Amino acid sequence: MTSPANLKNMGLKATLPRLKVLELFEHHEKQHLTADDVYRMLINEQIDIGLATVYRVLTQFEQAGLLIRHHFDSEKAVYELNAGQHHDHLVCLQCGHVEEFYDEEIERRQNMIAEQRGFAIHDHSLHLYADCKRDACPRRSPHK
Amino acid sequence: MTSPANLKNMGLKATLPRLKVLELFEHHEKQHLTADDVYRMLINEQIDIGLATVYRVLTQFEQAGLLIRHHFDSEKAVYELNAGQHHDHLVCLQCGHVEEFYDEEIERRQNMIAEQRGFAIHDHSLHLYADCKRDACPRRSPHK
DNA sequence: AGGCGCATGAGAAGTATTTGCAAATACGGA
DNA sequence: TCCGTATTTGCAAATACTTCTCATGCGCCT
Numbered sequence: 001m002t003s004p005a006n007l008k009n010m011g012l013k014a015t016l017p018r019l020k021v022l023e024l025f026e027h028h029e030k031q032h033l034t035a036d037d038v039y040r041m042l043i044n045e046q047i048d049i050g051l052a053t054v055y056r057v058l059t060q061f062e063q064a065g066l067l068i069r070h071h072f073d074s075e076k077a078v079y080e081l082n083a084g085q086h087h088d089h090l091v092c093l094q095c096g097h098v099e100e101f102y103d104e105e106i107e108r109r110q111n112m113i114a115e116q117r118g119f120a121i122h123d124h125s126l127h128l129y130a131d132c133k134r135d136a137c138p139r140r141s142p143h144k
Numbered sequence: 145m146t147s148p149a150n151l152k153n154m155g156l157k158a159t160l161p162r163l164k165v166l167e168l169f170e171h172h173e174k175q176h177l178t179a180d181d182v183y184r185m186l187i188n189e190q191i192d193i194g195l196a197t198v199y200r201v202l203t204q205f206e207q208a209g210l211l212i213r214h215h216f217d218s219e220k221a222v223y224e225l226n227a228g229q230h231h232d233h234l235v236c237l238q239c240g241h242v243e244e245f246y247d248e249e250i251e252r253r254q255n256m257i258a259e260q261r262g263f264a265i266h267d268h269s270l271h272l273y274a275d276c277k278r279d280a281c282p283r284r285s286p287h288k
Numbered sequence: 289a290g291g292c293g294c295a296t297g298a299g300a301a302g303t304a305t306t307t308g309c310a311a312a313t314a315c316g317g318a
Numbered sequence: 319t320c321c322g323t324a325t326t327t328g329c330a331a332a333t334a335c336t337t338c339t340c341a342t343g344c345g346c347c348t
Contacts, residue, residue, distance in 0.1 A: 013345055015295060050297040055336060071215055076335065090258060093266055101261075106253050110272055113245055114234065119274035122237055126270045128254055130263035157314055159326060194328040199305060220304065
């Protein structure tokens, strides 16, 4: 999993900050993290890391294809581990909870549309904004 | 079109800055503008306006449903006139050119997916990033 | 173990956007 | 048409997020 070899194979030295950041994404249940999330969590683990380093590492990992960057609605970028298979997102407007989905037909039509217009599609992002049904969602929390 | 009544009907005083901003969106061929675009264009028209005001007005118009805000790929938000009918966007990664499209089937499947999971969909954004075919696109401009 | 060179941390610098505030303005009433 | 007042505006300073600068530190090859 989180072995130095992983990093070295992609031309990056296996430094402590990089190992820790990668580990965080691999072992944490919350899969979408902002730079600040990562920074705070590592600081909490007594790891001496700088916010600038977090940003640098996230960018490097993204370029290396290890992480994927999203923007959802807010100003801040969130990163998730690149699990290999593409998916889109359903984001709760109340609590920020994110669910993933994949729809063959939607993908197909996207490609068709781009093709019809002579565009060479590189990438796409599809976000559905809604209210989720989790108990933790403030929308459902009974007043008080 | 750009009449004071439009603004008054939505509870906003028909001030010069607001009229001018609205006019810009209604009469300009480029339909997706950033706050800075709007600011610069009005300054060029000899209109004394502050950037802060542009931001405030854009926000007010968005809340009033007159404009729609998008984020596309970059950090900066772009606004477009709310023409009433929803559409998604195809964005050129090279020149920033934006084309709009609408696909009944994609919309249908989005709703279906949200429904299946018990989500109440509020909104969605679908962006296809690709290379466009316009002559102006730097990708096609034969090297110098 | 030793040394070169990339990587790091801290803070400054940059963007994009928001806010505080005094001066300017819209607009209904006189 | 002129006023009063509540809004709105422009400016500058403040935020929020991200990137850059640079002196120091650490990974990695020998």
